Amino acid sequence: MITVEHLTKRYGAFTAVNDVSFTCAPGTVTGFLGPNGAGKSTTMRMIAGLTPPSSGTATVNGVAFRDLPNPGRHIGVLLDASAQHAGRTGREILSLSAQLLGVGQKRVDAMLELVGLAGTAEKRRVGNYSLGMRQRLGLAHALLGDPTVLMLDEPANGLDPEGIFWMRGVLRDFADRGGTVLLSSHLLREVEAVADHLVVIGNGKIVADGAKDDLLHAGGLYVRGLDPEPLEKALTTAGLSVQPTRDGGFSVAADAEAVGRAALDAGVVLLELRPADSGGLEEMFLRLTSHHDADSTKDAA
């Protein structure tokens, strides 16, 4: 369980994180989405007690991070997979933390096995690891203390498609067993496949927070007929709000039955009738990103 309440971080006149509140519940994966520089990492560092907030609070399992006894046993944190001593081997990094956490070498073996670094890879120095291997090691490190909460900043960075698929499985499994997962990304598609809950941040502010299905399907229905014109007529006659899309279909804010009946009454053949794509969220996301770019261009000018 992660609870963030009114977190704010100011750097001089610049507000990096502005009154951010959200909750990550046990048994769920929360995707923390936002363009680069939106305040995701700063928020996560504040949760982990690494950045002092200007105001607001964050708790893990109801306790401020600093007051957690042996926090690694409660929350596994991966903020930057490259922030490890290049001269240590993968196994040595895990062994050091295992010693601090008070978990045995067996746990180190199991984690190396889990992330696929057991064998020759564990004996190599991390300086020679690819980014994908560092992410795997970082996940092993986060899981080492057998925590109930995981917080991962851009964990899919540097992973190949197979690795991303694998990581989703690990995180899904962790949450299905009652764990809480918070993971950030700047790519909607990346978290869409694994998250139940989405928190979207832009320019330091929360712009969307809700169940993934609600957010993604806010776009209503997509309907496409054999002949567009009679279909549009049928739908407007039925009093439904219709928006044509580029491919000759329509997005309709109504339920499937209403659309189906309107088509039946007019004798129009339907080819597709389904929930609309994540157009709403995707569009909002793109808007945020372009806003951000516009701002930085303005700053540069």
Add this chain to the structure above:
Amino acid sequence: MSALTTTPAAGTHRPARTSRPSLARLTAVELRKATDTRAGFWLLAIIALVALGMVLIQMFTGSAEDRTFADFFGGAQLPLGILLPVVGILAVTGEWSQRTTLSTFALEPRRERVIASKLAAAVLMAIGAVVASLAWAALANVIAPLVTDADGSWSFGAEGFGRVVLFQVINVLVGTAFGLALLSTPLAIVLYFVLPTAWTILGSTISALETPAEWLDLSNTTLPLIDGGLSGEAWGQLGTSLALWLVVPLGFGLWRVLRSEIK
């Protein structure tokens, strides 16, 4: 446990009743960190080798009556005094340059405990180095009378040993304090060697600074710890200079690390 064999990722998610890692455990982790990298290992190995070299040089130079156990032991302290502070500096600045602070302080958010364990580890390494030099000196004192006309005297007191331990502990702690205050390896190493030397030069060339130098020049005030003859005034001078070179950077470093943002 069958779940563990199929998917070791997920544990049982029991509400863990955990206790803070003890300072002893944190210190053990810090000692391991100081030795488990190539840089750390070789720095300590070089310190041991240079101390051995110093003892060997003494075996074949100087006058015969200076070839005693106490003299060998004392001779080994000079290189230790120069290199041990670097160990202390790296114990702190290495975390910042490699950005391992992100995981260190996420595992122990009470940063003052991490710093305390780093200081404890530095002190233990200094004591370890002095004990190792004791072994080198003993080795030399056994061999010296066989190969040269050495005095071979074993007279050595606990008081002398204590003074030397204190000398090296001060050296390593001042280094660690510089590391904490500056959080940068090159900056800390350069300033650690340049600042006191500049002060020593100033103190010896400008007559008005002569008296302050007696009280504030660490290389002067720690000399009695090696040579003996610690008067009450010498203790006072040592304490005053430590306030400047140890307490001030340590206090500033502590303040800086506790309130800074870890990125």
